[in-house]
Amino acid sequence: MLYVICIVVALIAAFIGSLVGLGGGVIVIPVMLFLHSYSDAFAWATPQVIVGLSLISIVFTAISSSISYYRNGQINSRIGLLFLIGSIPGGILGSWLNQFINTDHFTLYFGILMIALSFLFLLKRDRQREERSKTPIVSVVIISLIVGVLSGLFGIGGGAIIVPAMIFLFGLSVHTSAATSMFVIVFISIMSAGTHIALGHIEWEYVIFFIVGAWIGGTIGAKVNQHIKSNVLEWILRIMLIVVGIRLIFEGLM
Numbered sequence: 001m002l003y004v005i006c007i008v009v010a011l012i013a014a015f016i017g018s019l020v021g022l023g024g025g026v027i028v029i030p031v032m033l034f035l036h037s038y039s040d041a042f043a044w045a046t047p048q049v050i051v052g053l054s055l056i057s058i059v060f061t062a063i064s065s066s067i068s069y070y071r072n073g074q075i076n077s078r079i080g081l082l083f084l085i086g087s088i089p090g091g092i093l094g095s096w097l098n099q100f101i102n103t104d105h106f107t108l109y110f111g112i113l114m115i116a117l118s119f120l121f122l123l124k125r126d127r128q129r130e131e132r133s134k135t136p137i138v139s140v141v142i143i144s145l146i147v148g149v150l151s152g153l154f155g156i157g158g159g160a161i162i163v164p165a166m167i168f169l170f171g172l173s174v175h176t177s178a179a180t181s182m183f184v185i186v187f188i189s190i191m192s193a194g195t196h197i198a199l200g201h202i203e204w205e206y207v208i209f210f211i212v213g214a215w216i217g218g219t220i221g222a223k224v225n226q227h228i229k230s231n232v233l234e235w236i237l238r239i240m241l242i243v244v245g246i247r248l249i250f251e252g253l254m
Contacts, residue, residue: 002041003209009035010057010213017058018065018221019228020237021178022159023185024214026244028054044203052201055193057210061218062186068222069179076176079166080183082140083147087158090148091188097149108252110150114245117164118238143169148188158188160244163237174233178225182218 009031010024017024032050035042045053069075147161159181166177196202225233 003206005035006206006209007213010210011217012213013054014057014061014064014214014217015221015224016236016240017061017159018182018218019178019225020159020174020233020240021163021181021185022237022240022244023058023182023189024061024217025054025058026160026240026247028057028210030247044206048196048199048201049203052193052196052199053203053206053210055189055196056202056207057214058185058189059193060211060214061221062182062189064215064218065182065222066179066186068219069182069225072179072222072226074176074179074226075183076172076180077183079140079170079172080180082137083144083162083180083184084187086141086144086146087148087162087184087188088191090145090150091158091191092148094149107248111245111248111250111252114160114241114248118241118245120164120168121234121238140170159185160241164241174230174237175225178233178237179222182222 009028013024013027013031016022016027029050032042032045032053033047036045036050066075143165147158147165150161162181162184163174163177166172166180167174172180228236
């Protein structure tokens with residue numbers, strides 16, 4: 001039963017994460033922390049172990065969904081690769097800065113920002129901009145560097161920042177943003193997961209079950225994304241940004 005729960009948690013998180021391009025950690029981490037607190041069967045799931053398992057599951061969520069998105073031609077590889085140029089060194093810099101900055105208050109304010117960002121979807125936007133304009137390379141790299149720093153600093157994963165940035169700053173559709181975000185997350189999560197493996201934060205007995213759930217959920221989420229209307233997908237994304245925001249606010253107040 002324990003292994004089944006691990007698969008189900010990873011599957012649901014991967015499905016939602018790949019559907020809107022957020023990865024899935026926002027589901028895995030709080031659910032596993034809850035199980036750790038209220039079930040002796042999950043006594044092994046310390047915060048460090050949970051983060052490690054979450055990152056490994058995100059790797060396979062991102063890979064499986066990216067394969068599906070690529071086959072459907074939804075990934076904007078140009079902007080995705082440019083985002084990697086800035087976000088990877090930015091993530092390293094943000095993680096390094098984390099040790100010198102008390103992020104409690106910043107986390108609180110950033111959570112509020114995430115919630116405020118969700119309401120930007122109510123504004124009318126030019127949905128044709130993506131098709132008729134070229135995005136300046138320098139702009140993408142600079143913004144992706146900022147995204148990487150914020151991601152490393154707050155530890156929330158890049159998707160919650162990457163997707164809104166692609167939509168509002170670069171005019172990509174919500175479908176393309178979700179797909180491209182998962183492509184970027186493949187490389188970011190591999191680096192992060194590798195760090196936690198090196199630090200010994202992995203319970204290998206449970207890894208395979210998270211991988212199975214993540215692969216299935218990521219594939220299904222990407223396929224469902226292709227059949228959902230953009231306005232419905234935006235509402236799902238809004239709700240997920242609010243969830244991320246509430247989690248950050250809660251952490252900032254603790």
